[in-house]
Amino acid sequence: MRTKLVAGNWKMNGGLASNQALLAAMIPALAGLTAAKFAVCAPYPYLAQVRQVLRGSNIACGAQDLCQFESGAYTGGVSAAMLLEFDCRYVIVGHSERRSVFGESDELVALKFAAAVKHRLTPILCVGETLAERESGVTETVVARQLDAVIGCCGSTALAQGVIAYEPVWAIGTGKTATPQEAQAVHATIRARIRAAADRRLADGQTILYGGSVKAANAGQLFAMPDVDGGLIGGASLVADEFIAICRAAQVARETVKA
Ligand code: 13P
DSSP states (O other): OOEEEEEEEESSOHHHHHHHHHHHHHHHHHTTTTTTEEEEEEEGGGHHHHHHHHHTTSSSESOOOOSSSSSSSTTTTOOOOHHTTEEEEEESSSSSHHHHSSOOOOOOOOHHHHHHTTTOOOEEEEEEOOOOHHTTTHHHHHHHHHHHHHHHHTTTTTTSSOOOEOGGGGGGTSOOOOOOOOOOOOHHHHHHHHHSOOOHHHHHHEEEESSSEEEEEHHHHTTTSOOOOEEESSGGGSHHHHHHHHHHHHHHHHHOOOO
């Protein structure tokens, strides 16, 4: 059975004092939740702090992006090897904000995915459609194109080395969440695509997160869906009580499946 994962994406938020307070609240609250996995993806300058504060806890450290190159004259770039030195286990690639604001193409995202897996970092590959794309009925085509870019670059079994996050762009930071049924439908097509490209065993084992206005109030229903394996949380990951409640919902969803 797949273990639920809840990852916070702090985006370009935080500060030394507020990070410390947030993590200090999270660590004891999540300590007893052993049926799910947890992570926070912090801005680069805070990775050293986050790594140190999280040491010995059950919360993993992650980054929000990486450079596709190994090292050299790439001003502003941060390599996979550098992230590993700060104990990052996860790195987000292809977030819709990277795609739309920073112009990252499917091909570049695939190269970043490849750089992460080469160094045994777990990439969290974000896929998802805009509102216009959903309204014109091309959600599946868009998501398939984004997945196929990684399969084409890294091989048919590559996705299994990462985590996929379905994040409909229209639900990010808008307060509009996909309904559990809408999320489930897309998650099921993602799993089917992996089954077709690779095999049933890899598809069944693939962790697929939902992201987009997940909150304490809707996490339980989303995580109860059979193909929703947890969440990638933006705004609510900056509020200790909200994030802790979302993490508890992942633990409860897992226990409910077992019962
Ligand atoms: P919100 O949870 O703020 O909608 O952001 C989702 C997201 O983009 C996580 O990567």
